[in-house]
Amino acid sequence: MGRHDRYDAIIAGAGHNGLTTACYLAKAGLKVLVVEKNDWIGGAAVSRSLHPGWTYSNCSYVCSLLRREIVRDLELPRFGLQVIPYEGGATFTSDGDYFAYYSDHDALRREIARHEPRDVDAYDRFSQTVMRQCRFIRPFLLRTAPDPVRMRPRDISELAYLVRKVHGLGAREIGETLRFWTMSIGDFLDEHFENDLIKAHLAGSGIIGTGLGVYSPGSAYVLLHHYMGDVDGTIGAWGFARGGMGSISRALGLAFEEAGGTIVTGSGIDKFLTRGGKVTGVALENGDTYEAPVVASNMDVKRTFLKHTDRDDLPGDFLRAVERFKIRGSSGKLNIALDRLPEFPAAPAGAPFLRGDMHCSTSLAELERAYDDWKDGRWSQSPYFDMLIPSQIDPTMAPPGSHMMTVFVQYAPYDLEVDGVRDAANWTEERRRAFADCVLDKMSAACPDIKERVQHVEIRSPLELETEVGLTEGNIFQGELTFDQLLFNRPVPGYADYRSPIRGLYLVGSSAHPGGGVMAAPGANAAREILIDLGRRSGLPAEAA
C-alpha cells in the first residue's frame, strides 16, 4: 500500500493537465495524490533520453499555449521552466528555393514580395483577422463552457458573458467570426493569397493533430489552437521549453510537491471505485487502492469511462455519447539524433528560419492529397511535416556539436489499412520503418544529407502514442476539435463542466473544454470546478456562481 491510503483528492494521470489540477488543489490545502502508469511523469509533455547523450521531447515539442495565468499562479519559472522563443520557419521547395517566415514584420513582407507582391498586403489582412479571432477566444479558455440546455444560474451568467462578448464585436465582426469558425483553412487562405507556397506554409496550423484536411470546414478554427498562445506576451509566438517539454511537467511536479502533494509512478489505474453513484477512490493495476471523495481523471474521456469505470455506474445515453466520441489518430512523430547539423543548401548560412519550424509541403493540393491517403487508411505518401532542431537554441538537448531533430508527421492513421483490413496491429516494425523512410525521403529535398546525419531515430505511430502515453487512437488532442466536440459539446453534451455522471469523478484532460495542446486550461478549469463543489476558492477567473 502507498504511504497514505486516504486522500482528499486523487488525480489519475500525471500529464500536464492532471498535474495542473493537482497543483491548484494542493495549493488550496487539499491532501492530493497523483498516480501515473509510467515510471515518469508528464504524459505527452516529456523529455526522454532514448539515445545516450540526446534528449527528445518525444511527443509534444514546442510551447506557446500554456496559459500565462497558470504559469504565474503556480510560479513555474521558480521551478525551472524557461521558454525560449524561436523565430520564424520555412517551407522548402523541391527545386532549391524556400519560403521563409520571419517574425520580423519587414523581413516577412520582403520575403512575401519575393514570391508574390500581391500577397504582401494580403498577409496583413490575414494576420489581423487571425489576431482578432485569437483575442476574442483567449478569455474563454479559462472559463467553463455554459450549458445552453440546462440553464442553471451559472450557465445563464456564462451564456450572458458569451453573448455580451459576441455582441460587443459588432455586426460585421460577428459575421466574420461566424465565417471564420466554420470555414476551411484552405478556403480562408485562398481568399487572401495568390501564392501556393505561401498558402501551404500557413495551412499547416489548420490541420496539425486533426482528422481534417485543409479543405475541411472547421479547419480555420484549428488554426487558432496554434495561434492563440503566446511567449512572454507575444501572441502567436512559439518557443522551446529549455530541457525539452518535460521541463513543463517537471516544474508542475515540483510545484505540486512543494505544495505538499504526493506522486506515485509505475502503476496505472485499474478501476475508479464507486459506491452509490459516488466515487470513493481508485484501484491500481498493482493492487494498491487509495480512497478519496474526489477523483480527477487526466485520461481521455473514452479511456476514463470505457476502460476504467464500471459500465453499470453510467447512464446509457452518456455511455453511448462517449462511445461515439471521435478521437482519431492522425499524426506520427520522428525523433532524431543527428551527429551534426544537416545541410540546407537552399538556405543562406546562419538563416534564422533554420532555428524555427520547417516544412516541405508546397501546395494546398499536396496537403489535401495527404489527407485523402489518411481517409483511406494509409499514411500520406507525401506527408506534411513540422520539423525543428531545438538543439540549436537549447544546447542541453544534444552533445556539443550534435543536434536533436523533432519531426511531427501528418497524416498517419491509427488503424492502418492492409489488404482491406483496418487495424492498429498493422503497424509492424517493418511498416513503421517504411513510414519513417517515406518522411526522410521527402525531407531530403530540404536537407539532402539527412540520412547520413541520423544516429538514432525514434519512430512513433499513433499506436505508440496510445500504448505509451495512453491517448486513445493516438489523438494528440484527446479528441477531435470539431464543433460537435467543442465548447458545451466537449467532451459530450451535458457534461462540459468537467463533472461526470459519477459524483466526485471529474475529467481534467484535453478531452474537456477547451481541448488539446499543452495549454493546461482544462486542468485549471477542472480544479476551479472541483473547488467550487468543495466550497473553496481557486483564484481562477469565472469563479462567481
Next chain:
Amino acid sequence: MEQFDAIVIGAGHNGLTAAAVLAGKGKRVLVLERSTSLGGMMATGTLNGVQLPRLAHLLYNLNPVVVRDLGLKLDAKPVPTVALSEDGRHVVMDGAEVRFADGTAHPDAAAFVTLYQRLVRFGTLLGQLAQAAPPDLSGSLSLAQAGELGALARLGLRLRLMGKAEMREFLRIVLSNAQDLILDELADGPLAGALAADAVRGAWAGPSAPGTVFSLIYRLAQGGGAALPSGGMDAVVSAFVKAAEARGATIRTGAAVQRIVVEGDRVTGVELADGSRVSSAMVLSTAGAAQSMMLAGHGSYDIEAVRRLRNFRTKGTAAKVNLVLSGAPKFSGLSREQASGRLLIARSVRAVERAFNPVKYGEASKAPVIEAVVPTLTVPDASGKHVVSAVVQYVPYAPDGGWTDTARQTVIDQVVAALDRFAPGLAAMVTASELLTPADIESETGAPGGHWHHGEMSFDQLLSVRPANGLAHYGFGPAGLYLAGAAAHPGGDVTGAPGRNAALKALKEMAA
C-alpha cells in the same frame, strides 16, 4: 423609354416568384430572361425529339409559403427513393418506411427511421428561418429593440421546447459531418450511402466534411420526400409563369441584360444586349452574386464587398446526363413502380467520399454518385421511347485538359455502364445522350460555376453571411438593387424562397 416599377432579371423559379409577389402588390413588373425558355434550371429540353428534364428533375423543397402566396396548383406525385445495391439487395425508402425492394425487412430500418425523423424535425425547425430574411446581427441586446435577433431567440425557444435531449442533439450535430452522423447509427452500405449522397447533393464536399449535416437537414426542411410533378418540370414552370402573369407581370425572353444602370447611388434601370434601356427604380437580380455585381459595375461596391463577392465559392460539381432509350429499361429486382422512383447509385458513405476526392484536383469521379429518374415510366412519351435523367457527381467545372470530346464521352459512358449494371441491356438501348457539365450549366443557365445552388451551401456562406458578410439582406449595393436568386438566403433548390424574401424586402423599402 419603357418604365416599370420593378425589373426582375432571370425567369427561374426565384425570378418568377419575385415577380408574382411584386405584381401581386400592384407593381408593374417586367421579367427579363436571357434565354428563349423559361424556368431556368427547371426548363424542359428535347433530345432526339423526346422531351426531358434538362436539369432539375424532381421537387424536394418547394417552400409551402411560396406555394401559398403564389397560389401554385401543382400536382406532384411523391416517389420512393431506391438505393441500388451491387448485390441486388436494393433498398426502398418510401417516406419513413424502409425495406428491401423484395419487401423483406432491412436490419437498419428502425435506426434509419429514428435518425431520419429526427433530421426532418430539425429541418422543419430550420425551415422557419428560410421564410424571412436571415437574422440581422446588428440587433440591440435590449429586449425592447431586439429586432431581428428575435428570430434567433424564437428559434432557440422552439428548440428548447423540443426537449432537452433533442436540443442537445441538435447543438451537437448541426455543424457536424454527415459521415459520422450516419455511421454512428447505420452500417455502411447503400442505405447509409443514399443519405450521404443527399447530404452532399450539388456540393463541393464529401460526407466527411463538417457542415454536411446542415445541408442534409436543409434538404429535409419540407419533409424530405422527392416528388415527380405530373406533366414534368414543365408543369412547374407553367405554374410559376401563370402566377406571375396572372398578377400582371410582363415576361420577355431572349432579353439579356448587359448592364444594370446606376446613377449616383441609385438604380435607374437596365440596359439590354441590343442597347435598349428600360427604366425602373428597382431591379431584382437572380443572377449569381458576383455576376449581379458585375452587371451593376464593381464601382458601385466598396473594395471589401468586391473582394468578398469574388471569393464567394461557386465550384459546381454536379453534371447532368440525359439519355434517350429505345425501350423501357428493366432494373433487376425492382418493380415498375419502384423503378419509376428516384434511383440512387451511392454504394456506401465511403464510396461517396471517394467519389469526391478526384474533383478536388480537376478530375471526374471514376465511380460517380448518380441520382437517376426515368420519368417516362410514370408519364409515357407518345413515341414509346424512354428517357433517363441523371444527376452525376462529382464532375469538375474545368478538368485538366479541358472538356474534350473524349472527356465528355467518358463521363457519359461511365454513367451508362453504371446504370447498365443494374438494368442489363440499358446500354444497348441508348439512342441519344447528352452531357451538361458544370461549365455547360453555367453557360446555359447563368448559374456561376455551374453550381446548382449558385454558391456552396456551407455554413460560412449561409444565413447572415450569404452571399457575403454585410450583403445578406437582399439589398445589394446601390439603392434599389436586390439579389433575389439562390445566391441569397436561404439558398438553392427549387424553393422560390430567396425570390419571395427579396421581393418582400423590396416592397418594404419601396413603401418606406
